[in-house]
Amino acid sequence: MRLAAIDIGSNGARLLIKNFRTTEDGTQQISRVMYMRVPLRLGSDVFTLGKISKERMLMMKHMLKAFKQIMKLNQVDDYRACATSAMRDAENGKKVLNKLRKSTGIDIEIINGREEARLLCNNIVENIGSAKGNYAYIDVGGGSTEISLLHDGALTHSQSYNIGTLRMLGGMVSKETVEKMKADLKRFAKDMPDIRIIGSGGNINKLFKLTHAKRENRYVTVDEIKDLYSKLKVLSVEERIEQYGLKVDRADVIIPAAEIFITAAEALGCDSVQVPNISLADSIVDGFYRDKYSACDIKPEQSDADEVGDDED
Structure with missing residues (x-):
C-alpha cells in the first residue's frame, strides 16, 4: 500500500510518499518512495498581512495540482493533507482551503498546535x-x-x-x-x-x-x-x-x-x-497508516526515495 502526506507549513510545503508492506511475522515495514519540498513561504503573507494573498493562493493551486499528478504517477492509494501555523493564523485560511479543494480536489485539514x-x-x-x-x-x-x-x-x-x-x-x-x-x-x-x-x-x-x-x-x-x-x-x-x-x-x-x-x-x-531527521510529513503519513489501516507494529526501513528540493525541512 502506498500512502502520502502533504504538509503545508509556514516556510515550506512537502509531499511525502511511503510504501507500507506486511512482513511474514505480521509487522509493517515502511520505505520512502518520493519526497518533494516547495518553498511556499505562507508565513511571509500571514505574519505581516494577516492573510493569504491572491498570489500565494495561486502558487498553492499550481503546487497542489502538481502534487496530485505526482501521487497518481506513484500509484498512491490514499493521503492526508495538513496545514499548520500560518494557515491557522490566516484570517482567510478556511476560505482559501475551500477554494483550493474545489479547484484541485485536495482536502486540507488545519491542525492545531x-x-x-x-x-x-x-x-x-x-x-x-x-x-x-x-x-x-x-x-x-x-x-x-x-x-x-x-x-x-x-x-x-x-x-x-x-x-x-x-x-x-x-x-x-x-x-x-x-x-x-x-x-x-x-x-x-x-x-x-x-x-x-x-x-x-x-x-x-x-x-x-x-x-x-x-x-x-x-x-x-x-x-x-x-x-x-x-x-x-x-x-x-x-x-x-x-x-x-x-x-x-x-x-x-x-x-x-x-x-x-x-x-x-x-x-x-x-x-x-x-537529530533523527524525522519530519511532520513522516508523522502525518505514519500516523495516518496506523490510525486508519493497521494496528500492527511499524518498523521504518532505509529510504531509497526520489527527493526533490531541500530535504532538511
Whole structure:
C-alpha cells in the first residue's frame, strides 16, 4: 500500500510518499518512495498581512495540482493533507482551503498546535521504541515551536508556542512568549532530571550537516550550534548562500532557528541535541497508516526515495 502526506507549513510545503508492506511475522515495514519540498513561504503573507494573498493562493493551486499528478504517477492509494501555523493564523485560511479543494480536489485539514505536537511525538516514540530516560522533543517551524516531553518512551506533556523562524524575522514574537517558554522549560527540567533534547525541522538538520556531515551518531552539541550561529550571523544572506551552500529560503531562517534551539537548550540545561531527521510529513503519513489501516507494529526501513528540493525541512 502506498500512502502520502502533504504538509503545508509556514516556510515550506512537502509531499511525502511511503510504501507500507506486511512482513511474514505480521509487522509493517515502511520505505520512502518520493519526497518533494516547495518553498511556499505562507508565513511571509500571514505574519505581516494577516492573510493569504491572491498570489500565494495561486502558487498553492499550481503546487497542489502538481502534487496530485505526482501521487497518481506513484500509484498512491490514499493521503492526508495538513496545514499548520500560518494557515491557522490566516484570517482567510478556511476560505482559501475551500477554494483550493474545489479547484484541485485536495482536502486540507488545519491542525492545531497540540495535534501537530501529538503527531510529531507519536512518530518519535515509535522510532526510539522502548528507550529509557527523559526527552524533550522540539520541532521548530516557521510559525511555531512544538515541544513534547517523553518519559521512557511515553508522552507526558506537549505544548505549542507561537515562536517560529518567520515570526521572529518579522518581529512578531513577543518577549513575554519567549519568557513563558523559557520558564516552562526550566520547570520541566526540574521535574524531569537528566533530560535530553531531540530536535526536528529543516534548520536543525542543516545545522547538524554543516557541523558534522560525516558523524554517524546524529547529534550536535550546543557549543557547536553557538559557534556556527556566530559565524552565520555576521554574514549577509547572500554570503551565507555562497559560503555555506544554503538555499535562499534557508539562509535567513537558520539564524532565528539556531536562537530558538540555543534558548531551549540553555533553559533545559542540555549540552547537545539529537537529530533523527524525522519530519511532520513522516508523522502525518505514519500516523495516518496506523490510525486508519493497521494496528500492527511499524518498523521504518532505509529510504531509497526520489527527493526533490531541500530535504532538511
